[in-house]
Amino acid sequence: MQSFPTVDPIPLPAPIWLLKLLHVVTLALHFVAVEILLGGLLLAVLLSLFRGSRSSNVAARAIARRLTVVMTFVINLGVPPLLFAQVLYGRALYTSSVLIGVYWISIIGLLMLTYWLLYRFSARLEEGKPAWWVGLSAWALAGGIARLFSTNMTLMLRPEVWREMYSASSAGVYLPPGDPTLEPRWLMMMAGGLFVGGLWMVYLGGRSTFNAEEKSFLAGVGGKVAALFGVVYLAAGLWAAGVQPEVVKAGLAGHSAHPLDKIAGMAGYGWLALVALTVVVAAAAGFGKLKIGLLGWTGAVLVLLVELTLVIYRDGVRDLTLLSKGYDVWNRVVVTNWSVVGLFLVLFVGGLGALGWLISVVARASKTMEGAA
Ligand code: HEM
Numbered sequence: 001m002q003s004f005p006t007v008d009p010i011p012l013p014a015p016i017w018l019l020k021l022l023h024v025v026t027l028a029l030h031f032v033a034v035e036i037l038l039g040g041l042l043l044a045v046l047l048s049l050f051r052g053s054r055s056s057n058v059a060a061r062a063i064a065r066r067l068t069v070v071m072t073f074v075i076n077l078g079v080p081p082l083l084f085a086q087v088l089y090g091r092a093l094y095t096s097s098v099l100i101g102v103y104w105i106s107i108i109g110l111l112m113l114t115y116w117l118l119y120r121f122s123a124r125l126e127e128g129k130p131a132w133w134v135g136l137s138a139w140a141l142a143g144g145i146a147r148l149f150s151t152n153m154t155l156m157l158r159p160e161v162w163r164e165m166y167s168a169s170s171a172g173v174y175l176p177p178g179d180p181t182l183e184p185r186w187l188m189m190m191a192g193g194l195f196v197g198g199l200w201m202v203y204l205g206g207r208s209t210f211n212a213e214e215k216s217f218l219a220g221v222g223g224k225v226a227a228l229f230g231v232v233y234l235a236a237g238l239w240a241a242g243v244q245p246e247v248v249k250a251g252l253a254g255h256s257a258h259p260l261d262k263i264a265g266m267a268g269y270g271w272l273a274l275v276a277l278t279v280v281v282a283a284a285a286g287f288g289k290l291k292i293g294l295l296g297w298t299g300a301v302l303v304l305l306v307e308l309t310l311v312i313y314r315d316g317v318r319d320l321t322l323l324s325k326g327y328d329v330w331n332r333v334v335v336t337n338w339s340v341v342g343l344f345l346v347l348f349v350g351g352l353g354a355l356g357w358l359i360s361v362v363a364r365a366s367k368t369m370e371g372a373a
Contacts, residue, residue, distance in 0.1 A: 003159035004091045004327055011333040012087065014341050023084035024315060028307040030081055031189075033073040035307070038142055038190060039197020041067055041118075043225065045135035048125060055217035057125075058371040062204060064122040064135065071115055088329055089156065092322060096155035099165045101172025103148055110148075114141040143190060150186040154179050157321045184240035191232040198226025199278070199299040202285040206293035209370045215292060223286025226299070230279035234272065237310075241268060244317060251320035252313075258330070264316020271309040278302040 012019070040063050047060035085093055097104045117138035124131035155161070155176045168174055201222025205215045241249075250256070252265030278299060285295040319329050 003095075003162055003325075005095065007091065007332070011335040013335070013337045014344075015334055015336055016088070016330055016332060018341070019084050019088055020315070023081050023088065024308070024311050026077060026084065027081035028304070028311045030074065030077040031192075031307040031311065032196070032303060033070060033077050034146065034189065035193045035196035035303075036200050037067060037070050037074050038139070038146065038193030039195065039229075040070065040193075040200055041121075041135060041139045041142065041197075042194065043197045043201065043222075044121070044125075045132050045139060047221075048130075048135065049132040053217070054371070055214045056221075058210070058214050059201070059204075059218055059221070061122075061125045062210070062370045063201070064118075064125050064131075068115070068118050068122060071118055075111070089318070089322070089327075092156040092159070092327060093152075095159075095162055096152050096176075098172060099162060100148075100152060100155065100175060103175065104152060104172070107145055107148055110141050110145050114138050114145070117141070146189050147186055150182055150189065151175060153318075154182050154185065157318060157325075159325050159327075180243045181240060184236050184243060188233060188236040188240055191229050191236050194229035195226050195233045195275075195278075195282075196303055198222040198224070198229060199282060199296075199303055202226065202282065202292065202299050203296035205285070206291075206296035209367050211369065211371060214371060216288065219285045219292045219295070220288065221286075223282045223284070223295075225286075226282035227279050227286055230275055230282060234275050234279075237271065237275070245321065245324065247324045248317055248320040251323075252316055256320065258319075261316050261320055264313050264319075267309040267312035267316070271306060271313055274302055274306045274309060278306060 044060045044063040044067070047056045047063070051057055051060075117134055121131050121135040121138055124134060158176065158179065161177055165174060165176060199222065201218045204210070205218035205222065207215075210218065244252075251261045252268060254262040254265060256262065281295055281298050281302065284290050285292060285299070322329065
């Protein structure tokens with residue numbers, strides 16, 4: 001029985017490859033921001049809870065101060081992939097979103113609460129008040145939001161359970177029945193948070209606003225955390241890949257009509273190699289080898305590549321899973337509106353230019369030492 005709603009008669013206004021490219025790039029950036037938030041927040045909570053030294057206080061405050069800005073990136077870099085995903089996979093994604101409607105819409109409230117708690121967490125640390133429980137509440141909420149995203153992104157791939165869910169309630173009050181891919185997928189994002197959060201600390205350790213003692217503290221703790229959780233991240237990734245249906249595994253191995261599926265499979269191997277390499281870089285920082293600044297930048301570039309390969313692989317998993325259930329993302333009528341596409345690209349490049357200029361202004365601004373406040 002056909003579970004997917006009928007296709008929208010309005011054709012797509014841009015080539016599918018272009019929509020997919022923009023989706024992959026913007027989603028990888030969203031994932032970088034999400035991982036910094038999830039991991040950086042938990043690390044700041046732990047540093048503020050076990051206030052071992054002056055450096056750990058300075059580090060907790062410095063991280064917390066930046067997290068409110070990180071949150072703006074999480075949200076703003078989440079909107080573009082949401083739009084592209086809805087254009088490409090709307091019939092699946094809208095259906096799953098409606099089926100868990102109450103939870104899905106609650107994300108807006110949860111986000112606002114998380115945001116407010118982040119400000120409170122930072123303010124309490126600046127005032128020297130105990131703040132760990134505020135930060136921990138924000139982290140639990142952010143982890144809950146991540147769980148809801150994982151739930152929806154897996155439910156959209158399961159048309160076989162939609163009818164049963166809708167029969168149980170049309171009000172969107174139930175979560176979907178268990179799915180073997182959900183746990184590893186969510187765990188990956190959570191473990192990846194500590195991996196990326198640790199690397200972020202290494203990067204901060206290379207900044208000139210910290211004194212020598214704070215720098216080596218940031219790089220030492222961050223590097224060790226990143227090395228450890230890089231291994232957990234890797235294990236969760238292998239678990240997530242292992243529980244995929246056989247037809248998806250075969251497609252990723254190259255037994256698929258579409259060449260992009262093979263590229264997605266190769267991106268999976270690329271992800272493995274990049275995470276392993278990043279673990280080595282993190283360990284070098286954690287155990288005081290090489291220059292921190294250089295390791296920080298190397299880690300930042302590697303994280304970007306790790307998330308990019310993950311998103312490409314994940315895209316292949318989604319396309320192959322949907323294809324096995326009768327949904328071919330490439331099978332759409334496209335009538336490209338080149339003037340709109342051109343205008344979009346001009347604004348996109350202009351926006352990137354404005355962002356670069358803003359970053360250069362921040363980089364040139366006079367700085368105060370983090371520990372001085
Ligand atoms: C604290 C806030 C947030 C957290 C922790 C978070 C976390 C996540 C996680 C873990 C995933 C991956 C789910 C999976 O595939 O297993 C995800 C995907 C996604 N997130 Fe976020 N997110 C947040 C906010 C947002 C916001 C505000 C938006 C948009 C307005 C957004 C848009 C998306 C989209 C579109 C995807 C998946 C796209 C796709 O599969 O094509 N996120 N997010």
